[in-house]
Amino acid sequence: MASDTSRLGFYLLLAPILLWLVVLIILPHIGLFVVSISEKIGPREYETGFGNYATFFGEPLYWRTFARTAIMSIAATALTLILGFPIAYYIAKLTRGRTKTTLFLMCMIPFWVSELVRTFGWMILLRETGVLSNFLQYLGLVNGPVEMLYNDAAIMVGLVYTSILFMVVPLVTTLDSLDDSLIEAGYDLGGSSAAVMREIVIPHAMPGIVSGCIVVFMLSLGNYLTPILLGGKDSLWFTGMIYTQFITRFNWELGSAFGFLLLALSSLVVFLGLKLSGRSLSETMGRS
Amino acid sequence: MIPTVPQPAFAKWCYRAYVVMFFIFLALPLTVVCVFAFNNSVFPALPWKGFTLAWFFGTEAPFIGVFNERAILRSIGTSAFVALWVSGLAVIVGTCNAFLFVRHDFRGKALLYMLMLLPLIIPGVILGISILVFFSSVANALEDTTGLWFDGLRPGLILVILGQFSFITTFATLVISARLQKFDPSLEEAALNLGASKWGAIWQITLPFLLPAIVASAVVSLLMSFENFNTTLMLVGSDAPLTITMFDKLKQGSTPVLNAVSVLLIMISAALGFFSLLFQKMKR
Numbered sequence: 001m002a003s004d005t006s007r008l009g010f011y012l013l014l015a016p017i018l019l020w021l022v023v024l025i026i027l028p029h030i031g032l033f034v035v036s037i038s039e040k041i042g043p044r045e046y047e048t049g050f051g052n053y054a055t056f057f058g059e060p061l062y063w064r065t066f067a068r069t070a071i072m073s074i075a076a077t078a079l080t081l082i083l084g085f086p087i088a089y090y091i092a093k094l095t096r097g098r099t100k101t102t103l104f105l106m107c108m109i110p111f112w113v114s115e116l117v118r119t120f121g122w123m124i125l126l127r128e129t130g131v132l133s134n135f136l137q138y139l140g141l142v143n144g145p146v147e148m149l150y151n152d153a154a155i156m157v158g159l160v161y162t163s164i165l166f167m168v169v170p171l172v173t174t175l176d177s178l179d180d181s182l183i184e185a186g187y188d189l190g191g192s193s194a195a196v197m198r199e200i201v202i203p204h205a206m207p208g209i210v211s212g213c214i215v216v217f218m219l220s221l222g223n224y225l226t227p228i229l230l231g232g233k234d235s236l237w238f239t240g241m242i243y244t245q246f247i248t249r250f251n252w253e254l255g256s257a258f259g260f261l262l263l264a265l266s267s268l269v270v271f272l273g274l275k276l277s278g279r280s281l282s283e284t285m286g287r288s
Numbered sequence: 289m290i291p292t293v294p295q296p297a298f299a300k301w302c303y304r305a306y307v308v309m310f311f312i313f314l315a316l317p318l319t320v321v322c323v324f325a326f327n328n329s330v331f332p333a334l335p336w337k338g339f340t341l342a343w344f345f346g347t348e349a350p351f352i353g354v355f356n357e358r359a360i361l362r363s364i365g366t367s368a369f370v371a372l373w374v375s376g377l378a379v380i381v382g383t384c385n386a387f388l389f390v391r392h393d394f395r396g397k398a399l400l401y402m403l404m405l406l407p408l409i410i411p412g413v414i415l416g417i418s419i420l421v422f423f424s425s426v427a428n429a430l431e432d433t434t435g436l437w438f439d440g441l442r443p444g445l446i447l448v449i450l451g452q453f454s455f456i457t458t459f460a461t462l463v464i465s466a467r468l469q470k471f472d473p474s475l476e477e478a479a480l481n482l483g484a485s486k487w488g489a490i491w492q493i494t495l496p497f498l499l500p501a502i503v504a505s506a507v508v509s510l511l512m513s514f515e516n517f518n519t520t521l522m523l524v525g526s527d528a529p530l531t532i533t534m535f536d537k538l539k540q541g542s543t544p545v546l547n548a549v550s551v552l553l554i555m556i557s558a559a560l561g562f563f564s565l566l567f568q569k570m571k572r
Contacts, residue, residue, distance in 0.1 A: 010392050012384075013392070025406060032418040032421050110317075112511065113554050114517075120317075120538060120550060161313070193295075221411060239411070246420070259418070263414045
């Protein structure tokens with residue numbers, strides 16, 4: 001179908017995507033980098049240098065928050081995988097037909113609802129006057145109200161809750177494609193449940209595990225609502241610092257440097273995940 | 289552990305109990321949000337003081353319901369405005385992209401496809417600040433050279449729409465491409481043989497085939513836009529969409545009005561979800 005009209009059609013189709021990617025993705029990120037390497041020396045006067053990055057590494061509060069955000073995101077990812085895998089396995093392998101569709105849809109329902117609403121729900125549950133605190137008192141397990149909000153555990157619960165769908169869906173998809181007879185063969189050959197899991201199921205599910213982990217890690221790292229609302233004032237989440245630099249302090253240069261560091265970490269993890277699984281970005285992300 | 293391989297009953301029951309607990313864990317926050325919207329108390333917390341609809345329809349302080357709370361109503365309007373724009377733009381560009389990637393082969397296609405996926409792996413906050421920084425510097429440069437004002441490039445609804453559009457388009461592209469790949473080109477060729485013009489064939493044959501995917505991606509885009517927080521937070525001006533307004537109120541201390549708004553949001557999401565499911569069933 002190669003003709004002049006098709007050539008014209010091709011350029012007409014190329015225009016919107018180029019406009020979108022260049023104006024809204026590529027140029028802004030170049031701009032962000034340029035601002036991050038400019039230092040303010042006077043009103044509307046700048047010079048180029050890595051001073052903002054030096055500030056980041058020189059101030060323990062900044063890089064410790066960065067490290068803390070990264071470590072907690074890794075922990076949240078691991079926890080999500082551990083909690084989500086049995087569910088995905090149950091849906092993919094132990095249910096059939098209607099039940100399977102229903103359970104799968106039930107997994108999705110909470111995520112049709114705004115993250116703000118979900119986080120608000122956790123606040124009502126975990127608060128000092130909240131539902132869980134009252135429930136524990138009713139059971140007689142504690143005397144007096146307990147505050148379960150505003151600590152790292154609350155942030156963790158929120159992060160896992162927010163991102164578990166993105167772990168379960170790719171896992172169900174990959175586990176679905178595993179033929180039951182392979183598992184049967186594993187048992188027939190004398191494998192224990194643990195051995196079958198280790199040798200057959202997990203290797204087969206690896207693509208799903210990797211893409212799930214990448215997405216969950218990114219979502220946790222870039223999350224703002226959950227850490228701020230569930231962690232309170234001392235949540236020390238890196239996106240919160242970026243927000244402070246941009247909106248409260250109006251120090252865009254430092255904020256841009258922070259943003260770039262976060263982007264670098266997130267890209268590095270995606271890159272490592274893809275290397276680890278030996279798959280391309282298109283294969284991993286394009287399917288979801 | 290599959291049905292055909294026998295397992296001890298105890299292990300089976302433990303597994304089932306875990307699955308049940310998991311679904312309780314999923315449902316719990318949403319349930320309490322909904323339940324406390326009807327509590328006759330000024331705090332969304334226990335004790336239960338009786339059923340009321342005051343948080344929806346109330347007119348007297350402190351029981352001012354959602355439908356009488358100006359700030360919330362206005363921000364729902366703002367969110368709807370933004371969502372319609374984002375969804376419309378994302379679907380149009382997404383459809384173009386689908387045709388580009390499925391129907392054309394060109395140099396740099398793989399690179400362009402990878403670039404198209406990039407917004408998925410950029411954290412929303414970064415997307416927001418990069419657009420903020422870039423458009424502000426463009427606005428500064430333009431204002432310095434022309435002496436005019438370029439408020440559209442400053443934080444505000446236009447930037448919010450562009451910011452959300454910048455990553456939602458990727459989802460639209462993926463959904464519509466997947467459907468276009470299943471299209472049998474011989475149908476279009478048949479239309480051409482029967483005398484249809486190229487555009488006529490696309491308009492009457494291909495686009496109707498794509499309609500379920502177009503509707504699905506429009507619904508998903510609407511929802512994603514309505515719910516977006518991270519990108520919006522960085523780009524918002526004086527007109528705040530609903531999520532931003534709710535966040536501000538939540539930080540000040542929550543009242544059951546927020547529960548009532550949440551109930552409305554859940555109902556809207558559910559309605560849109562059902563609509564898209566029904567539509568897909570009908571088309572099949």
